[in-house]
Amino acid sequence: MSTLHEFATWEPILQVLRSVRTATLGALDGHVAGRIGTHSYSVPMSSGSMFTMHGQASGAVDGQPESEAVQRVRSALAEAEVDGVSFVARMSPDGPASLVLLDFGPAVEAEVTGPLPGALVLVEGAVPEPWRRLPAPMPSAKPSPAADPAALESFLRECLPDAAGATEGELAEAEARLGVSLPDELKALYRVTQARWEDWDDDYESVMRLAGILGCHLVTLDELYIADIASRRSPWRSAAMEAEAFDTGSGTAVQGLVGSPGWIVFGDVDGDRMVVDLTPGPGGYIGQVIVLRREESIGATPIADSLTELVFPGRGRRGRRRRVGEEVPAVAHVHSCGPGSIEAAAHPALEVLSIGLWEGEPLSLAPVADLPRLRSLRAHPGTLADPVEISRLDGLEFLELCPQDWRALLDADAVPRSLLAAAIEVRNDVDPLSVVDLTDEILARWDRPRITRTTLEGNLGPVP
Known part of the structure; x- marks a missing residue:
């Protein structure tokens, strides 16, 4: 001990x-x-x-x-x-x-902000659906017509005449380490400079000049990495409520992913990551530049059709394309202060339903019972007319309820077996050990390790 x-x-x-x-x-x-x-x-x-x-x-x-x-x-x-x-x-x-x-x-994630249990991981190794999502193939995707590796390299050499660039052998080593072929524009960039501090010979002015050209601090060739799913971790409790609608028939430039084997991180801006995207959406280009913002855990923002356009703004042949047509929300928030309702949220594209403070009559979940993609439900205490209706949500993988609603589900043996994770919403006046008892009871249904x-x-x- x-x-x-x-x-x-x-x-x-x-x-x-x-x-x-x-x-x-x-x-x-x-x-x-x-x-x-x-x-x-x-x-x-x-x-x-x-x-x-x-x-x-x-x-x-x-x-x-x-x-x-x-x-x-x-x-x-x-x-x-x-x-x-x-x-x-x-x-x-x-x-x-x-x-x-x-x-x-x-089996239980700790809450950084308090003493009570966080999410209960009911299936070992389980992650929310967005963290399992792989890029959809886009066989018709091509590089931007504005991409010009030769012009990009020539301009950078003029701006950084004394920079130490990478050899073809070093570029090949980077490709082997990453397991992906570097796009021609990215190779052109690193042929001019590897961005290693020791190569700058304390030339801080050139470092800042390059940052000004790219709009970010360039990572070294040795530090180049893939923004895969593992690089964007998030606790179950928040990750389960994330969703980014992605319709392959729309003009979406960036796929709604957590990470991708085709997202190559080449720069940093105050914690935001600059990425060359090799797995674009149907409205994007191979090699487009996107930003993974530090406060977001899913999706990305397109900022240039190519590295060439990033360096030469206005050279691209179109503006940024996000989505075209009407966008159907994948997340619905229902509460007394908003115009929404469960009936209005009941759309086949709905993935996440969050029910907040509700001053009217308790709500029925019948309108969302047969939705094919509904995977996460969070309900504030006292908002559900009949918690046992949750048993009809066959595809639910995350559920957060107050102790009273959990009690009703457990007593009725109505907890959906499809769940991968769960959480208990508690207020300050609840005895923590009673929450631990309830947590252990839920974990026991999945034969998961209990709290010691x-x-x-x-x-x-x-x-x-």
């Missing part, structure tokens, strides 16, 4: 939490829950902050009791080689304290 499972490790943080709870409520009652990780924590600190991505509460400074208490637990995490741990504590003003540590295990609980007992002494 590591020090992570010793009461003494947790005693300082429990003292701080007990002090906060006594000061704010006047007395201790109920539980205190939180999560401490190697890079973030979520606990009710005296500064009033519940969460920080970088490990320090707003207003807290090194040397404060809460900072030192959190760091003590983090040291134990490092010793145990654990990324984080959730906890539920119950403390008495007289001193006795009980602490339950929760190890979510391989470790209970520590100790005495904090009376409140001063």
Whole structure:
């Protein structure tokens, strides 16, 4: 057993939490829950902050009791080689304290922003449908008529006369490493410069000149990589609610993908990735330039028909083409503040349905029962007239409900067996351990590993 499972490790943080709870409520009652990780924590600190991505509460400074208490637990995490741990504590003003540590295990994703379980992965290795989507073949796709590798290379050599370019052998090595043939324009670019800092001989001016020409910082030939599905990870809970409609009969320039074996990342702009696209949509060109934005986990934005057009704006023979015709939303949000309804959302293209706050009569899911592509459903507490109707959604792979609706499904043995993942929507007043019990019950239906609980007992002494 590591020090992570010793009461003494947790005693300082429990003292701080007990002090906060006594000061704010006047007395201790109920539980205190939180999560401490190697890079973030979520606990009710005296500064009033519940969460920080970088490990320090707003207003807290090194040397404060809460900072030192959190760091003590983090040291134990490092010793145990654990990324984080959730906890539920119950403390008495007289001193006795009980602490339950929760190890979510391989079947439950941790929530960075809180102590409760995140998504439950019911099938080992399962990922949401967009993360399984491969590029559709486009046999008629061609490079842009504006693409001109020779002109591109000539212009870049004029701008960067002293740059060190790649040899044909080095280009071939890059192709072998990536498993894809580099388009002629990209080869032309790297024949002029490999973008290695050691080759610039501290010529910062040329580095910035190249960035200005391309509109991004060029990655080196050795760092060139494929923006495949694995390069765009996202937690199940958010990824399941993503959708990008893609109709091969439309004028879509970029396929609605998470990643593609034909997306070659060649540049970076403040975390956004510049990509040469070899698997375009029906309205795109082979070798077009697209941007994968860091705040998005699916799809891409076309910005140029070719690298030539990127360098020579206006040389392309058309404007950016996104989609033509009417676009049918693949995601529907139904709530009291919007004009939508389940009936209006019931279209064969619907993939994701999210039901938010609803002030009217509870809603029936009958209008979406037979939709062929509906795969994700999230319903706010009290919005469903009959949760058991969910059993009619044969293709559902992700489901997020409140504990009461999950209880109704479980008691009726109506949980869809098609599910790959699930989540429990909870409010702040819910006992975390009751959520853990419900989580384990759902996991048991799929024979998945349960959450491990470790209970520590100790005495904090009376409140001063």
